[in-house]
Amino acid sequence: MGFKLGSGAVVGHARLLSLEPIATRFCAKLCYAEDALYCARGRRRGGRRENGSFAMKNLFLLAAILGLVWGCSKDGGENADVLYVNGVVWTGAQDAPDADAVAVKDGRIIFAGAADNFTGEAEETVDLDGRFMAPGFIDNHVHFLDGGFGLASVDLRDAATPEEFSKRIIDYAATLPEGRWVLNGNWDHERWGGELPRVEWIDEGTGSTPVFVVRLDGHMALANSAAMALAGVTAETQAPEGGEIVRDENGEPAGVFKDNAMSLIYDVIPEPSEEELLDVFQLAQDHALSLGLTQVHDVGGTGGPNGSLRVFREAKKKGLLKLRIYSFAPLAYWEDARERVADEGKGDEMLRWGGLKGFVDGSLGSTTAWFYEPFTDAPETSGFPVTDPDELAQLIADADAAGLHIAVHAIGDKAIDTLLSDFETAAGDEIVGRRYRIEHFQHPTHEAISRAARDGVIASMQPYHAIDDGRWAEKRIGPERIKTTYAFRSILDEGGLLTFGSDWPVAPLSPIEGVYAAVTRRTIDGANPDGWQPQEKISVEEALTAYTATNAYAGLQEDELGKIALGMAADFVVLSDDPRAVEPAAIKDIRVLKTIVGGEEVYSAAG
Structure with a gap:
């Protein structure tokens, strides 16, 4: 039968997706997704892992608990609240076969595999009619309100x-x-x-x-x-x-x-009323759920130390919250975040906080991204830092010492290199475990891609930007710097951590459009039918992983979300077609039919 280390369960056969949660999560914490993530500090390089002695220790530990895992294995006999059958279920587990049935009880997955192996009873059975089911999409970067x-x-x-x-x-x-x-x-x-x-x-x-x-x-x-x-x-x-x-x-x-x-x-725009804020929250939430999103990482924290979190908490209090949210506050307010975590923890399964978002530079489109060399079409400038570099380095060091999760916007090559140095200074030899995030990571050098992979720094990227900016980006920075723009393939090949999102409302919120962008790299003007910088295309499954499992890791929730496996939260999306099976150009036409969060159906397409 064989096995492979993976999140949610040891995989290799459908039955191995039906294990007791305690064993499953223990294995998940040993080693998460083999290609996308790290087994502690044993990183992939050219298809092989470094630090093999550490990885070998994990294998010995796995062998020691394998009896526990098998002893807790079930035959799918537990009763379920809902049983989904007759689907094409991409579990997200590395190299695992598709399942065709998933059972849910109390908001958790209790079975995923072949329907014939489920012998329990279900209060409700949902026929997927051959449709594609995947873990719920997570967006790594939105300005939700x-x-x-x-x-x-x-x-x-x-x-x-x-x-x-x-x-x-x-x-x-x-x-x-x-x-x-x-x-x-x-x-x-x-x-x-x-x-x-x-x-x-x-x-x-x-x-x-x-x-x-x-x-x-x-x-x-x-x-x-x-x-x-x-x-x-x-x-x-x-x-x-x-x-x-x-x-x-x-x-x-x-x-x-x-x-x-x-x-x-x-500074002179009137503040919206509480009623207006809740109204726009619900508009945004309904839109997100209709696109298959089950969680967003909101980095739009403005308006002081609470930022958007105040609105999300009010929505939750009023029973309006249906979407999971990880709320990032501005980095400058790290002390307030530290106090909030000390007083209240980091939230619950629906609404979490404790993340901080900072800025190094501006954007390519505004010629304010920070580069070593001037812009090709604006030679009078090479961009600039929007946060004083010394101040930013101190903020990162202080927030890191407080145990807070740090994500920082960096777009130009000089901005990215500066930020990597700040991260290395703050964390030292412990950098891999910090899960630092570089938001956008748009124009790194080859060396920065390798450096981020070595440090375990997460490339928190938004693939739609590639097919949007690709219409004009080369005129901004020329033919050489453009070669590592939105370097999805290079990041993965280097063993780096790649996560996806939208930057909504900067780009459309739809994960389907994001997958299409990453797989085809066809610019929205139709000028690049074979892909813009096509060497950076990735596969459908790699793109789906960046929207699910790796995003769960980037949000500190790899033992809860991102895969369809025993004990994980029952967050799913049902699509009209299997994006792996259609022509790449047709991916953008796939429709979301259902969105399920914690076992509850929160969106169903008309008809």
């Missing part, structure tokens, strides 16, 4: 001309009561050739209605004169460090504010 506000606001993402961009803003402004702002938007000036929008495009049509609409990367925004007047911005106003006010030929503000300069306008 911003996404909800975006659903309720003007949509500028696909505005393809300055005229269309302006018209949508003006038309939406006309619908608002006096005093309300036009916000969000998520525009992309590359859609109309790269010219930045200007205040005169919208001033006449919006009048006294203040406007502050954000570029889709969240690193610059356009204000109208009404908004700038409320903020007191004039030609004499200086941008704060780590930001820029774009000016016209006369030195007057042209309307666009970049990175830290955006705070000049944000």
Whole structure:
């Protein structure tokens, strides 16, 4: 029969997915996913593991408990609340065969394997009718409330001309009561050739209605004169460090504010009411569940030490929370996070905290990502850090010493290298166990990819960015630096840790679109049918793993989520088609039919 170390269970046969939870989780903690993750400090290199003596000790330990594992094995006779049958069940366990039945009791998986091997009874049986079931998708990086506000606001993402961009803003402004702002938007000036929008495009049509609409990367925004007047911005106003006010030929503000300069306008935007916040939360949650997401890692923590967490806690208190959330607070508030953890722990299975999110630099689209060399199309700049480097290093060291989980945004090659050095300084020889995360990890050097793999630093990436930015990224940084842009294949081949998400509302929230992007790398303009930088394509199963098992590891929950295995939480998604079986170009057309969180069906497609 054979066996392989894996999460949730020792795998190699369907029956091995039906073990007692205590043995299962013990094995899961020994060694998680063989290719994607690390067996303690025994890392993969070129298909072989380093630190073999440590791995061998684990094998001896496994042998010692193998009797326990087999002794706890069952024949599938336990009764279930729900039995799913007649499906194609991708369990996510490394090299394990598909199952065709899954049984759930009290929100946990009690059986996964061949339906004939389940001999218990079920209160409810769900016929999957040959559909594809997978572990519930996890998104590693969302700005959840911003996404909800975006659903309720003007949509500028696909505005393809300055005229269309302006018209949508003006038309939406006309619908608002006096005093309300036009916000969000998520525009992309590359859609109309790269010219930045200007205040005169919208001033006449919006009048006294203040406007502050954000570029889709969240690193610059356009204000109208009404908004700038409320903020007191004039030609004499200086941008704060780590930001820029774009000016016209006369030195007057042209309307666009970049990175830290955006705070000049944000500071005067009225705070939304509690009712508004809960409304947009529910909009965002319904959208996420309809896309097969069972958990999100929210990194949109703004508005002080509580950030979005205050809204999530209120939603949970009112019985509105159906989606699992891991909430990251701003890194600058690490002391508040430490106190919260000391007083209240780190939450529960539905809502957790204790993670911190920081920034090194800005974005490629805004030419504020931090590179060693200048931008090809903006040679006057190589970007800049948005957090003082010495201050950031100290914040990381302090937060690490407090035992908090650290994730930091870094996009340019210099930003990534600087952050890796900060991590190494903070953790020393213990760096592998820290599960540090680099959010985006978009433009690393070859050396940085190897270094991150060696250190066990997680590449927390968003694959849709590759097929979006791929339309114009090379003009920003040239043909050489572009070769390691969104380097999914290289990261995995180097033995690195790759997780996926969306950065919603910067990109669409859909994991299906993310899998499509990672597998095909076809840019959204249709210009690269064989893939942009195609050497970095990965397989469907590798992409699914990045959205499930590795994301669970990146969220400190590998013994709870990310695989369909005994004792794990019953979080599933049911899809209309098996993404492994369709043509890669058709992956994006796959529909989500059901989303199940903790054994409860929280979304079902109409019909």
